[in-house]
Amino acid sequence: MAADIDVLFQPADLGNLKLPNRIVMAPMTRSFSPGNAPGADVAAYYRRRAEGGVGLILSEGVSPNTTTATGTPNVPNIATDDAKAGWKKVITEVKAAGGMMGLQLWHEGPYRNPAKTQHPETPSWSASGVKVPGKPLWEPMTEAEIETAIDEFVNAAAATKALGFDCVEFHGAHSYLIDSFFWGQTNLRQDQWGGDWAGRTRFACEIIRRTRERVGAGFPLIVRLSQWKQQDFAAQTAKTPDEMQQWLSPLVEAGIDIFHCSQRRFWEPAFQDSTLNFAGWAKKLTGKPSISVGSVGLSGEFTAAYAGEISEPASLDDLVNRMDAEEFDMIAVGRALLQDPQWANKIRDGRAGELMAFSKDALMTLS
Numbered sequence: 001m002a003a004d005i006d007v008l009f010q011p012a013d014l015g016n017l018k019l020p021n022r023i024v025m026a027p028m029t030r031s032f033s034p035g036n037a038p039g040a041d042v043a044a045y046y047r048r049r050a051e052g053g054v055g056l057i058l059s060e061g062v063s064p065n066t067t068t069a070t071g072t073p074n075v076p077n078i079a080t081d082d083a084k085a086g087w088k089k090v091i092t093e094v095k096a097a098g099g100m101m102g103l104q105l106w107h108e109g110p111y112r113n114p115a116k117t118q119h120p121e122t123p124s125w126s127a128s129g130v131k132v133p134g135k136p137l138w139e140p141m142t143e144a145e146i147e148t149a150i151d152e153f154v155n156a157a158a159a160t161k162a163l164g165f166d167c168v169e170f171h172g173a174h175s176y177l178i179d180s181f182f183w184g185q186t187n188l189r190q191d192q193w194g195g196d197w198a199g200r201t202r203f204a205c206e207i208i209r210r211t212r213e214r215v216g217a218g219f220p221l222i223v224r225l226s227q228w229k230q231q232d233f234a235a236q237t238a239k240t241p242d243e244m245q246q247w248l249s250p251l252v253e254a255g256i257d258i259f260h261c262s263q264r265r266f267w268e269p270a271f272q273d274s275t276l277n278f279a280g281w282a283k284k285l286t287g288k289p290s291i292s293v294g295s296v297g298l299s300g301e302f303t304a305a306y307a308g309e310i311s312e313p314a315s316l317d318d319l320v321n322r323m324d325a326e327e328f329d330m331i332a333v334g335r336a337l338l339q340d341p342q343w344a345n346k347i348r349d350g351r352a353g354e355l356m357a358f359s360k361d362a363l364m365t366l367s
């Protein structure tokens with residue numbers, strides 16, 4: 001920890017989101033919500049991260065409906081009264097600890113396996129019924145289904161604000177529903193929802209635009225994006241900066257405030273001939289604040305870690321240098337905060353010797 005980490009603990013003024021420092025807890029699926037409603041243990045889990053000095057907590061993925069959105073057991077939704085009551089307890093605990101938090105709205109789309117759900121008769125939704133390029137599994141979404149999905153996202157975002165959360169994030173990455181419209185390999189539509197960038201961004205733009213109309217100008221909207229896909233780690237939704245501009249600009253026009261740019265290793269450049277990562281390019285091209293993420297503070301990356309490889313604490317020098325250069329505004333931390341709720345405080349206080357290695361055993365508990 002040789003670098004001066006003060007930049008990580010400077011306040012962040014992101015429009016209507018005023019944060020005490022630059023550290024974000026990354027969204028991480030936990031599957032500890034029986035009945036799809038978060039309980040007291042989930043509320044305590046998030047409170048511990050607020051007490052641990054995290055500037056902004058982003059929740060695990062939260063389903064906007066009870067049918068097509070999730071195939072993962074014990075994932076919470078925000079569509080039922082029980083779930084809303086559970087989330088109200090979560091934000092109450094986080095606020096009591098002085099924290100700030102947003103919900104991430106997550107529709108699994110083509111990654112929902114109907115056979116493993118309570119609604120096996122309901123096909124999964126995606127832009128063109130495609131999960132792996134070239135292998136259609138279902139019919140493309142109909143106009144009516146697209147409208148339903150948009151309404152569900154908007155209603156979920158409005159509920160997030162009503163419950164007292166500080167912001168909402170739309171999960172538009174990693175091959176899930178929104179991303180199935182962005183990526184040309186999984187969006188084969190020739191109607192208004194496909195084709196060129198204007199068509200492929202329309203679904204996300206309608207969600208953002210209608211949410212903005214519903215929640216007003218002051219409620220921050222974040223979108224999480226990725227170049228890589230679960231089916232193809234080397235994929236690029238946008239192959240050039242010009243394509244990325246065409247991808248991101250409509251989202252800004254629709255009302256997005258912050259880009260959360262997911263990559264497996266935050267230090268890797270988004271394009272050749274530049275050291276800027278994805279979050280750096282997003283900020284450069286749009287002028288909007290950006291959050292970077294990807295293997296922060298630990299050796300190895302998440303796929304190897306979840307397969308059982310122990311991840312040891314790692315240097316933050318490169319991260320600090322990039323943030324000093326204002327390449328991006330915030331850094332999201334996943335595994336290190338999942339393992340240790342006090343990670344941010346330990347970094348701030350120079351307690352490097354107390355930092356913990358990550359073991360996949362941490363996934364089995366809400367520590």
